[in-house]
Amino acid sequence: MTNLATITAKAAPEQTQFCWSCGARRAVHFCEACGKVQPPFPVDYFTFFGLPRKLNVDIASLEKDFYQLSRKLHPDLSARAGNQEQEWSLQQSSLLNDAYRTLKDPVKRTQYLLKLEGVELEEQSKSATEKARSTGEVKKQIVPPDLLEEVFELNMQLEELRTQKKMGEDDPALIEEVGRQKLELEEKQEALLRELQDRWKMWDGMIQRDQNGQPVSDEERRQERDKMVDVLNRRNYIRNLVRDVSEVLEN
Amino acid sequence: MASDRIVGIDLGTTNSLVAFMQGESPVVIPGDDGSNLVPSVVALDENNLPVVGNAARKYLTETPERAVYSIKRLMGRGVDDVQEELRFFPFRLAEDLQAGEVLRIKLGEKTFTPPEISALILRQLRRNAERFFGASVTKAVITVPAYFNDAQRQATKDAGRIAGIEVLRLVNEPTAASLAYGLDKKQNGIVAVYDLGGGTFDISILKLHDGIFEVIATSGDTHLGGDDIDNLLITIALDDTLGDLGLDLRRNGEAVQAIRNAVIEAKIALSSQPSVKLDVELPGGKRYLREITREQFEQLIQPIIDRTVGPCKQALKDAGLKPEQIDEVVLVGGSTRIPKVRVLVKELFHREPHTDLNPDEVVALGAAVQANILGGGSEATENMLLLDVTPLSLGIEVAGGVTDKIILRNSTIPASATQHYTTQVDGQANVAIHVLQGERELAKDCRSLARFDLKGIPAMAAGMARIEVKFLIDANGILHVSAREQRSGKESEIQVQPSYGLTDEQVEGMILDSFDSAEEDFRQRQVIEARNEAATILAALDKGKKSPAWGHLTTDEKKKIAKMEKALTAVNAEDDYQAIRKAIDALNQGTTRLAELMMDSAVSTALKGKTMDEADMGEGPTAPHPMAKAEFE
Secondary structure, X not given: OOOHHHHHHOOOOHHHOEOOOOOOEOOOOEOOOOOOEOOOOOOOHHHHOOOOOOOOOOHHHHHHHHHHHHHHHOHHHHOOOOHHHHHHHHHHHHHHHHHHHHHHOHHHHHHHHHHHOOOOOOOOOHHHHHHHHHHOXXXXXXXXXXXXXXXXXXXXXXXXXXXHHHHOOOOHHHHHHHHHHHHHHHXXXXXXXXXXXXXXXXXXXXXXXXXXXXXXXXXXHHHHHHHHHHHHHHHHHHHHHHHHHHHHHHO | OHHHOEEEEEEOOOEEEEEEEEOOEEEEOOOOOOOOOEEOEEEEOOOOOEEEOHHHHHHHXXXXXXXXXXXXXXXXXXXXXXXXXXXXXXXXEOOOOOOOOOOOEEEOOEEXXXXXXXXXXXXXXXXXXHHXXXXXXXXXXXXXXXXXXXXXXXXHHHHHHHOOOEEEEEXXXXXXXXXXXXXXXXXXXXXXXXXXOOOOEEEEEEEEEOOEEEEEEEEEEOOOOHHHHHHHHHHHHHHHHHHHHOOOOOOOHHHHHHHHHHHHHHHHHOOOOOEEEEEEEOOOOOEEEEEEEHHHHHHHHHHXXXXXXXXXXXXXXXXXXXXXXXXXXXXXXXXXXXHHHHHHHHHHHOOOOEOOOOOOOHHHHHHHHHHHHHOOOOOOOOOOEEEOEOOOOEEEEEOOOEEEEEEXXXXXXXXXEEEEEOOOOOOOOOEEEEEEEOOOOEHHHOEEEEEEEEEOOOOOOOOOOOEEEEEEEOOOOOEEEEXXXXXXXXXOEEEEEEOOOOOHHHHHHHHHHHHHHHHHHHHHHHHHHHHHHHHHHHHHHHHHHHOHHHHHOOHXXXXXXXXXXXXXXXXXXXXXXXXHHHHHHHHHHHOHHHHHHHHHHHHHHHHOOOOHHHHOOOOOOOOOOOOOOOOOO
C-alpha cells in the first residue's frame, strides 16, 4: 500500500525536509502538517511519484497517487494564496501532470526511461519526416529488415490509391487489399507492444538484481537498452505506416 | 466576507449570465429588468453612451450601425480570419485597420476592440451582481468554449481586466456544466457533455471519480452554433425578397435585423410546434410571409448539426472509448433544445441525454461552483476538483516550416514542455521562436500564437549556447514562456509579439480609458440632464410671459427675470453642468411669484367654466412616449 508521505519522502533532497510555512517535517511536494504546497525542485518523473526506475508500473495505483497529489498541488487550492505559493503550485502541478501523462503510457514511459539512460531515440515522428522531406535530407529511418519487402509493396499501393483518388477513381479491390494490410499492421503493432512488455520484465529483473547486491555490468545494461530501442523503433515505424494508410483510406 | 465574493460568469455568444453560490446551490443573479439572461448585445445610445443587454436590443433594429451582437465570434481573431464572419454578421470594421492590428468594430463613429465590447457586457453583469449583493464585486470565474485557443482565452481575460474584474480562472463551458450537474449526483462514471450554443460547439468527455472531474478528451468548433441556423434562414428570406420582389435588402441593416428577430422566434417555436409562419414587414409596406414546417426546418439544418458529429467521434477516439462506454450524456446550450439535435446526440452516444438543468443557465451555475471552490469551498463543493485539458496541441516551428508538437492536445493542464535551442553563428545574441497551436503538420496551417525573441544571449561560439525554453500552459489554458541560457545561467529576456492579441500596455490603456470614460460618461449625462431641465424651465417661462399672470408682475421683477433668463441661456451653451444647474436654481427662485400668480389665474379661469386644457396652465407633469394617442370606442 503506497502512502503519499512515504513515496514522496524518497524524492526529498536533504536540504528541503522542512516546510517553508510551518516548519514541520513534511512530505516532499506538500506539507503533511499544514497542507501547503512546497517549492519544486528538479526530479525525474519516476522519482516524483516515488517510483524506482522500473518499467512495469501498477497503473491503478499510479492513478490513485495522481488523484491524491492533484488534491494537494492543483492551482485551484492556492487560488487565495500569495503569488509565490501560486507559482509553486503551478510548477508542481504541471510537473505532476507531465509525469503522470508520461508514466501511464507504456511507450512514452519506455522512451522516457531510455532518455534518462542517455539514449537518443531515432526521431520517427511525422514532423521529422516532413522536415526531412521539405529540407531534402535523407532521413535516417531504419526500416526493419523483415518488413522491407512488404513495406515497399504497400507504399506502391498507397501511391496508386492516392493517384486514383486525385483522379476521382475508385478501386474497391485495391481499397480492400490495403485495408487488409492495415489490419495486419495493427496486429503487428499489438505484438510489438507485447514484445516490449517482455523486455520490461528483463529490465526490471536486472534493476532488481542490481539493488539486491548483484551488480549489473554496463555491457548488460547497454544490451537491454538496445533491445528496447529496437522494439520501439519497429513499433514506431509500423505506427507511422498505419497512420499513412489511414490517411489515404479516410480521405 | 462580502468583499471576497467570487461570482461565476458565462460570457456567451448570445446571452451572458452571472451566478453565485447561495448556501449549497448555485443561483443566477437577475438583472434590474428581472431577467436572468443579459443578451450579449452592446449599443451606443444617441448620446454615445454604451447600453448593454435587453436595453440595447432595440438599437439592433432602430440604429443597427450603432449596435453589435455575437462579438464573441471575433474574440482573439485577426482581420484575415474573420472574412467568413463578415459575410454573415453585420460587423462594421474600422476603416483604418492595419495588418496585424487587433480588430476594431465601429459603433456609430466610435471604434472598439472585441475585448472592450465584451468588457462592457462584463461590466453590466458586474453591476447586476453588485446591486444584488449591495457590495462591490471584483473577482470572477469566466467560462470560455473548451475549444477556444490561446488567443481567444487571452482576449477573454483581457476583457475581464478592462471591466475591472480579476479573472481568477477561465473554465471551459462544458466542464463547468458538468460541475453543475455533478453537484447533486455525486457518482463515478464517464460523462459526455454536448454543448451547442449560439456560436460555439464543444464536446467534452469526463471521468468522474470521487469528486474529481477529470476531462479525458475535448473537441469542438468555435464557429458553429445557433447563429449559423439563423443566418441560413435569413439568407433564405433575403433571397426570397430579392427573387420575388426584386428588393435587395442585404445592405439594409434594419430590415435584416427585423428578419433576424422573426427567424429566431420561428426557430424557437419550431422546437415545440409542428410549423410556424414567418410574418415580417418589409420596407415599402410589403409583408414577407412564409410557412416553415418542422420537417423542412430539420432538413435545412441537418448539414449544420451534422458538423458536430466529427468532433464527437474525434473526442471518443482520443479518449479511447466506444459510445457504449459513456454512462451519461449532458446537453448544454440553447441550441440543444432543438428536437433534431437531441435525436442526433442519442444516435451518437446510444443514450437518452440529460436535460434536467436549464441549458441556458447550467454553464453559469457551474462557473459559480468553480468560483466557490476557488474561494475555499463549502460543504457542497468539498472534495470537488476539476482537472481540465488543453484542447489543441502546442507546437513550435522548426526548419522547413514544419510544426514540432511539444504539448499534445488533451494533456491535463497545467502542462509543460522544455525545448533546447542553440545559436547558428558566432556571437549570436538573439533566437527567434514561433509558437503555434493546432493539429496540422505544417506551420502555415496551424494558428500562430506568438513570436518570441530570446534576447541577450551571452556571446559564444556558434552552437555553444544552450538555451532552455520552458513552455507552460496554466490552468486557464494560457501559455507562458520562460527561457534560460544554461551555460551562463542567465535568464533570457523574452519579447512577446502576440499574433492576434492586445499587448499588456494596450490592455492597461483600455482600463484607464474605461475609467476616464466612466467619468466622462457621467459628466456628459449630467450636462444632458441639466440642459433638459433648462429647456423645460425656459419653455415654462415663455408660456408664463404670455399668461395674464405676467401682467401682474412689477417692472423690476420682470427685469430681474429677464436677466436670469439671459444668464441661463448663456451657460446652457457651455458644457459646465454645475453652472447650468446654478442658473436654473436662480431662475426657479426668481419666478416663484410668477408661478403662484399663474396657478391663481388657472384656478380662477377654471372657475369661469373653462376646461383646464383650454386654460393653458403651463407645463404640467409630462411623460413623453413615442406611442400614438390612445384610441377609445
